[in-house]
Amino acid sequence: MxxxxxxxxxxxxxxxxxxxxxxxxxxxxxxxxxxxxxxxxxxxxxxxxxxxxxxxxxxxxxxxxxxxxxxxxxxxxxxxxxxxxxxxxxxxxxxxxxxxxxxxxxKPDWSRFLDESAGIDPDEVEVLGLDRDRVASHLRQHTLWAVVPGSERWEKLVPWQATYWKTIPRGYRVTVDWQREAPTKAPDWDAYKRWIQWYDNPFDA
Known part of the structure; x- marks a missing residue:
């Protein structure tokens, strides 16, 4: 290739x-x-x-x-x-x-893959992943949204349609509320990039 x-x-x-x-x-x-x-x-x-x-x-x-x-x-x-x-x-x-x-x-590590997006309700955010602990850690430390504490609603997905072409036997979705007016700290983009990395690009310099 x-x-x-x-x-x-x-x-x-x-x-x-x-x-x-x-x-x-x-x-x-x-x-x-x-x-x-x-x-x-x-x-x-x-x-x-x-x-x-x-x-x-x-x-x-x-x-x-x-x-x-x-x-x-x-x-x-x-x-x-x-x-x-x-x-x-x-x-x-x-x-x-x-x-x-x-x-x-x-060589993707699907346990590291996270799908984060706005929910159906504009005041909600959804995060999906194979590893429940990683999804929870993402919410606590890495999401760029100002999450309302205690608003998590968890759902186990069996199977999980991770992408339009990839199905995984199990996954987790958490839906949370977010605060539009809440201040957010400036993200550490290098740390964020390392956190969300889940596969290798063989052509990276």
Whole structure:
């Protein structure tokens, strides 16, 4: 696996990305990471190879009242049209085979993986993880939200859909309230980055 192929898989580990974004001039800003570095022809060749290899698939956004489109294969002409914005709304993501290929080079420790996001209620935050103690420690020491003490509501998930392509036999979700006006200390970004690290990037300098 070369660096460009790794980038195209790694960027969709936790969520799908619209195909047309891949040719945006502001891709770095949109994804908050350096871009893939491929010119349009090289990008098309790489995406075509990943689709044909069964490592990625594509889907349209889920519409109200349906269950969404299952991931589908795109032919080269469809990939090209979508990349250039002639077929909008199509996103791509990893298949289970692509996930296994990514895992083979990154050696992820799923016990360290944490999924933190705003809850359904705007005054709530959710944190999910395989290791209950790690989820609890995250809330106590590392979350960037001002959590209301004593507001934790725990739930065991069997199985746990850790990402859209990865299912783990067990996981935990905790929902907490947060204080919008509460002061928060300035985060130690280096420590936070080490804390949330759960896999290796073989191309890190």
């Amino acid at each position: 070369d660096e460009a192929e790794f980038w195209l898989l790694d960027v969709v580990v936790t969520g799908r990305v619209p195909l047309e974004w891949l040719l945006w001039e502001d891709l770095d800003e949109a994804l908050n990471r350096p871009g893939h570095g491929l010119d349009p022809d090289a990008l098309l060749d790489m995406m075509d190879r990943l689709f044909r290899g069964g490592f990625i698939n594509a889907r349209r956004p889920q519409r109200s009242g349906d269950h969404g489109e299952l991931g589908r294969f795109l032919h080269r002409s469809e990939i090209e049209a979508t990349l250039h914005g002639f077929e909008s709304g199509m996103s791509y993501g990893m298949t289970a085979r692509g996930g296994a290929r990514w895992e083979a080079v990154t």
